[in-house]
Amino acid sequence: MPSMSDTPIDAPLDAPVDPQPNELPEASLPADEPGDGPSDADAAPEQADDINRVTALYGLHTELGAKVTPFAGYDMPLHYEHGILKEHLQVRASAGLFDVSHMGQAFLRARKGGHEAVAAAIERLVPGNIKDLKPGRARYTVLLNDEGGIIDDLMVMRPAGEANDGLLFLVVNASRKERDYEEIASVLDRTVELIPAADRALLALQGPKAAEVLARHAPFVADKPFMSITAGRVDGIECLISRTGYTGEDGFEISVANPFAEPLARALLAHDEVEPIGLGARDSLRLEAGLCLYGQDIDEATSPAEAGIGFVVGKDRREAQDFPGAERICEELQNGPQKCRVGLAPEGRAPARPPSPIKSPDGDSVGHITSGVFGPTAGAPVSVGYVDSRFAAAGTSLAIEIRGRLHPATVVPLPFVPHAYFKPQRGE
Amino acid sequence: MTMTTTLYTKDHEWVRIEGDLAVVGITPYAAEQLGDVVYVELPEIGRSVDQFKEIAVVESVKAASEVYAPLAGEVVEVNEPLNDNPGAVNEAPDGDGWFVKLKVTDSSQTSALMDEAAYKTFVDGLN
Numbered sequence: 001m002p003s004m005s006d007t008p009i010d011a012p013l014d015a016p017v018d019p020q021p022n023e024l025p026e027a028s029l030p031a032d033e034p035g036d037g038p039s040d041a042d043a044a045p046e047q048a049d050d051i052n053r054v055t056a057l058y059g060l061h062t063e064l065g066a067k068v069t070p071f072a073g074y075d076m077p078l079h080y081e082h083g084i085l086k087e088h089l090q091v092r093a094s095a096g097l098f099d100v101s102h103m104g105q106a107f108l109r110a111r112k113g114g115h116e117a118v119a120a121a122i123e124r125l126v127p128g129n130i131k132d133l134k135p136g137r138a139r140y141t142v143l144l145n146d147e148g149g150i151i152d153d154l155m156v157m158r159p160a161g162e163a164n165d166g167l168l169f170l171v172v173n174a175s176r177k178e179r180d181y182e183e184i185a186s187v188l189d190r191t192v193e194l195i196p197a198a199d200r201a202l203l204a205l206q207g208p209k210a211a212e213v214l215a216r217h218a219p220f221v222a223d224k225p226f227m228s229i230t231a232g233r234v235d236g237i238e239c240l241i242s243r244t245g246y247t248g249e250d251g252f253e254i255s256v257a258n259p260f261a262e263p264l265a266r267a268l269l270a271h272d273e274v275e276p277i278g279l280g281a282r283d284s285l286r287l288e289a290g291l292c293l294y295g296q297d298i299d300e301a302t303s304p305a306e307a308g309i310g311f312v313v314g315k316d317r318r319e320a321q322d323f324p325g326a327e328r329i330c331e332e333l334q335n336g337p338q339k340c341r342v343g344l345a346p347e348g349r350a351p352a353r354p355p356s357p358i359k360s361p362d363g364d365s366v367g368h369i370t371s372g373v374f375g376p377t378a379g380a381p382v383s384v385g386y387v388d389s390r391f392a393a394a395g396t397s398l399a400i401e402i403r404g405r406l407h408p409a410t411v412v413p414l415p416f417v418p419h420a421y422f423k424p425q426r427g428e
Numbered sequence: 429m430t431m432t433t434t435l436y437t438k439d440h441e442w443v444r445i446e447g448d449l450a451v452v453g454i455t456p457y458a459a460e461q462l463g464d465v466v467y468v469e470l471p472e473i474g475r476s477v478d479q480f481k482e483i484a485v486v487e488s489v490k491a492a493s494e495v496y497a498p499l500a501g502e503v504v505e506v507n508e509p510l511n512d513n514p515g516a517v518n519e520a521p522d523g524d525g526w527f528v529k530l531k532v533t534d535s536s537q538t539s540a541l542m543d544e545a546a547y548k549t550f551v552d553g554l555n
Contacts, residue, residue, distance in 0.1 A: 078490070079463070083463050083464050083489075084463055084464060084488075084489040084490065085463075085464035085466075085489055086464075088489075280463075280489060280490060284489060349466065349467045349511070349514070350467050350469065350487070351466065351467060351487055351492075353492060373489060374466035374467060374487070374489060376489070381467075403469070403485065
């Protein structure tokens with residue numbers, strides 16, 4: 001077990017991040033997630049399709065009594081002993097720890113040209129303004145295909161520190177890793193390299209008590225604002241800590257080398273305020289927060305304008321129209337898309353699950369549900385779906401067909417539960 | 429005095445037979461597997477249902493599942509309080525969490541059901 005105490009916790013912040021701690025041979029990059037040997041679950045040799053991968057925390061999950069479920073090629077905890085409902089409420093009320101190591105982590109590094117070069121490379125695929133992304137900041141954006149459809153939604157983060165100039169840290173969806181990395185590699189010239197980091201785990205600590213808890217192990221995180229990223233030590237372990245998440249709550253995502261994931265998780269779970277949380281509650285939390293799930297709410301046919309995430313298009317990028325599918329997306333942002341993603345509050349308690357049809361008051365089919373659960377915090381069913389834009393205004397009365405029966409529903413603004421992100425009044 | 433017998437299906441419903449009435453619910457095993465129940469869709473009074481056909485729907489935070497009628501019959505009563513308190517299915521699956529009462533039309537159908545010991549063996553075989 002690696003020692004957690006042989007490095008000082010007051011080590012300087014934003015020290016150089018080493019994207020290749022194992023000094024993998026360059027020729028193997030950016031191939032499929034090179035690992036560090038047979039002990040690395042992610043690096044297991046070619047597997048039969050029906051055998052799932054596991055994360056560095058799998059042993060801990062089973063020890064904690066997790067109900068395990070296959071997700072995006074991984075065996076992941078669906079919930080632990082208290083069940084989805086209580087786990088959901090735990091995150092809203094206190095803090096929860098999620099293993100999101102199945103997600104794809106990768107570095108993009110410019111060999112020369114610094115941030116400008118690496119930003120220019122990723123901007124070939126994303127509509128966000130990455131050139132002006134400040135050191136220590138994170139941005140939510142999307143990879144686009146030539147038709148303006150969403151290949152994936154992802155986080156692009158710029159670690160601060162002079163030594164990290166020209167380095168971006170990417171976090172992508174588990175189910176889209178291979179597709180994303182292929183797409184990104186295809187637009188890189190020889191000066192920028194993509195370095196998948198399958199040797200890293202990702203923990204999310206989310207909830208109103210997350211900052212207080214994490215600050216006991218890493219005091220510097222306390223005043224870091226929402227959408228920041230810091231390279232620093234948690235209990236002496238080198239981590240990349242972003243004040244981000246997918247629950248609508250304040251919280252952090254902590255990227256750490258696989259061997260340190262379990263000691264770190266145990267240290268965080270040792271606090272009374274923290275409980276382990278599975279993917280079930282992650283889904284109901286993100287849905288109440290109005291956030292998209294790739295493969296359900298967004299896909300390669302959906303544009304950011306349709307998905308209601310037009311904010312991912314940077315102002316300067318919109319003027320320059322220099323990203324894939326710019327013509328379609330800018331037209332949709334200008335005139336409004338044909339269909340768009342809306343929140344729907346059904347009457348009664350019946351959750352409207354995908355792909356329940358959505359009907360107009362006249363009985364015409366106007367769309368379908370893409371995500372729906374009973375929202376434990378909302379205390380009611382919460383659903384999102386795509387509707388013909390003529391029916392997208394908040395307050396519009398529609399009906400959702402559930403098992404052949406029409407249930408009245410009202411279009412409501414997203415999110416269902418207000419976000420509680422940490423934004424100091426003075427900004428950055 | 430009426431004999432009371434409780435029998436079980438392979439889909440994890442229980443049925444408590446009291447004369448020609450049958451109370452139907454889901455077993456603690458099913459409730460445990462479903463997780464927190466958030467919604468129950470009950471049938472209309474007077475509806476007739478065949479054996480092993482859908483009689484209700486139970487939704488947890490995880491998924492929606494059908495509840496099948498262990499015996500053919502006519503719905504004579506539904507457990508209305510479940511509309512406001514679906515959690516009763518988790519708290520007392522074999523008590524307050526019952527779903528419907530059926531007027532049984534063919535009592536010979538009980539031969540297709542399991543008694544408590546057989547059901548217990550069946551569930552043990554699933555784990």
